[in-house]
Amino acid sequence: MSFYSIVHQISFWIILAFISSFIIRFILLMDPNKRVYNHTPGPCRVVSEKYKGTAGIHLVESQNRVYITYGYGRVFNMSTPAGIATFEVRKIDPTAQTQNPHIYDLTELRIHWNGYKNKSTFSPSGISSYSSAGRTLLYIIDSLNSCIQFFQVIDKTTISHRKAICDPEQLANLQDITVVGADRFYVSSLTFFNNRYLRIFELAMQSTIGKVYLYDGKELGVAIDKLASPSAIKYDSNRNLLYVSSFLNEVIRVYKVGKDLTLQLKTEISTLSSVVGIHIDKKSGDLWVACHPVLFQTILHYYNPHEKNIRSPSQILRIRMQEDGVSWVITEPYANDGATISSSHSLAYFEEQLLIGTTFGRLLHCDVLNPQIT
Numbered sequence: 001m002s003f004y005s006i007v008h009q010i011s012f013w014i015i016l017a018f019i020s021s022f023i024i025r026f027i028l029l030m031d032p033n034k035r036v037y038n039h040t041p042g043p044c045r046v047v048s049e050k051y052k053g054t055a056g057i058h059l060v061e062s063q064n065r066v067y068i069t070y071g072y073g074r075v076f077n078m079s080t081p082a083g084i085a086t087f088e089v090r091k092i093d094p095t096a097q098t099q100n101p102h103i104y105d106l107t108e109l110r111i112h113w114n115g116y117k118n119k120s121t122f123s124p125s126g127i128s129s130y131s132s133a134g135r136t137l138l139y140i141i142d143s144l145n146s147c148i149q150f151f152q153v154i155d156k157t158t159i160s161h162r163k164a165i166c167d168p169e170q171l172a173n174l175q176d177i178t179v180v181g182a183d184r185f186y187v188s189s190l191t192f193f194n195n196r197y198l199r200i201f202e203l204a205m206q207s208t209i210g211k212v213y214l215y216d217g218k219e220l221g222v223a224i225d226k227l228a229s230p231s232a233i234k235y236d237s238n239r240n241l242l243y244v245s246s247f248l249n250e251v252i253r254v255y256k257v258g259k260d261l262t263l264q265l266k267t268e269i270s271t272l273s274s275v276v277g278i279h280i281d282k283k284s285g286d287l288w289v290a291c292h293p294v295l296f297q298t299i300l301h302y303y304n305p306h307e308k309n310i311r312s313p314s315q316i317l318r319i320r321m322q323e324d325g326v327s328w329v330i331t332e333p334y335a336n337d338g339a340t341i342s343s344s345h346s347l348a349y350f351e352e353q354l355l356i357g358t359t360f361g362r363l364l365h366c367d368v369l370n371p372q373i374t
Contacts, residue, residue: 026204029248030296036313041333041354041374042367044340047087047104052080054357056127057346060136061282063153064089066348066355067138068106069124073360075143076305080360082122084109084140084151084159089350092367104365111151112160118145119161126176128185137162139177139185146171148187148215170213170220173199175276178235178242180261183217188230188244200299203229206248214261223263224255232289234278239285241266245275252278252289252319267326273315274298277346277357287319290344290356293335301343305360311338316347316356318374333374334366 056069066089071082085106092103113119123144130137136153147166151159165171171187172194179185191199192209202209210230214223224230229247235257236243242255242263250271255263269287277290292298293315301312316334321327334354336344341364346357354366368374 022205025206029204029206030299031294032296034294036293036315036335036337038336038340039332039334040336040366042369044334044364044366045104046340047355047363047365048106049362050081051085051106051108051363053078053082053360054363055125055345055359056140057277057279057348057355057357058127058129059089059279059348059350060129060131061350062131063136065156066350067127067129068355068357068363069127069140071123072125072143072345073305074121074123075125076302076360078305078360082124083111084124084127084138086156087355089353091351092353106363107157110158112154112158114161116161116164118142118147118164121145122149124149126174126187128177128179130179130182132182137179137182139179141174141177141187142166143174146174148174148177148185150183165215165220167220168194175231175247176233176278178233180235180237180257181217183215184261185215186223186233186235186242187213187215188233189213190229190231190247203248212244216261223261227253232275232278234280234287236280236282236285238282243278243280243287245271245278245289247274247276248295250274252287254325269319269328271317271319271330273317275317277344279347279349281349285321287317287321288333288347288349288354289317289319290347291315291317292343297338298343301338302359312343312359313338314341314344314356314358316344316354331374333368340364 051070053072055072066087073080126141138151140149146168150162175188210227212224231247232245240257245252252269254266273291273293279288298312314336320329343359345359352368356364
């Protein structure tokens with residue numbers, strides 16, 4: 001056997017091993033072995049059929065109000081209304097025989113665009129806020145326009161557009177936003193490529209070219225690079241911690257935030273599920289996270305949003321951080337196979353109540369009957 005024949009055979013087996021490894025990794029990545037068993041933390045009800053694609057939910061505790069974005073389906077060529085609504089936080093007795101029929105109503109906000117030209121293609125998703133001295137500012141990802149929109153809350157029914165930061169290259173594929181100060185925030189960018197098929201290839205390769213950007217009030221810069229599919233992001237102002245989830249690696253990275261907003265990796269939380277939304281209980285420091293537990297069903301749902309028979313399971317996890325900050329306990333308050341709500345995307349927890357938003361579908365409200373053990 002000649003030298004070239006030996007090299008040819010060795011090369012063949014190396015390539016075959018690489019391809020086989022990729023196929024096996026890809027199959028495992030798609031979660032074909034996972035099953036979802038329906039359960040709830042208490043009675044649940046659909047809040048509204050009117051507002052679809054509630055991809056962003058954010059609690060403003062100073063106002064006792066939850067801000068909700070809707071219309072994310074526009075990014076996937078769905079003809080759906082888009083805007084911002086609010087849900088008033090109230091203490092609700094789930095055992096009461098009768099309830100006010102309007103207690104779960106949403107209030108659609110009027111938006112004063114102040115001459116902004118691209119309002120007709122507004123497609124909101126991630127949302128965060130900053131409140132000080134009775135003034136509340138909202139920051140919202142506008143996915144279709146590759147923008148971050150700045151708003152000010154005028155009153156309970158009205159917000160006013162302040163400005164927009166747009167960049168089709170850097171701000172494409174934004175997933176989530178979290179505010180650290182007035183006009184200062186971090187945003188996560190899931191993928192590098194904008195093309196639909198190149199995004200799939202990038203995710204399939206589990207590449208580490210995702211980024212987290214920091215806007216310091218003047219300019220946008222890279223805060224973290226070489227990340228694998230960064231998705232949900234949330235800042236804990238009480239503990240100076242930044243949580244960044246990896247959609248494909250199924251982990252949440254925990255960073256210590258310095259006074260100059262530099263980041264130092266502290267630990268990683270393994271979730272065994274693809275996290276897309278994070279809510280922080282400011283009192284306890286617990287994380288409530290919205291997940292896509294079965295990835296291949298999620299991908300089918302994302303690329304076939306009009307097909308009602310193609311559903312993606314929903315899952316909510318609660319992560320109780322321990323006092324040492326590097327250990328935790330995870331429970332599963334809510335799970336659904338996609339029949340009630342498909343593709344959980346965002347959430348908020350308040351007054352023993354859980355509000356769950358979805359990628360393209362409806363909004364769900366649940367009572368949490370036993371929060372101590374949920």
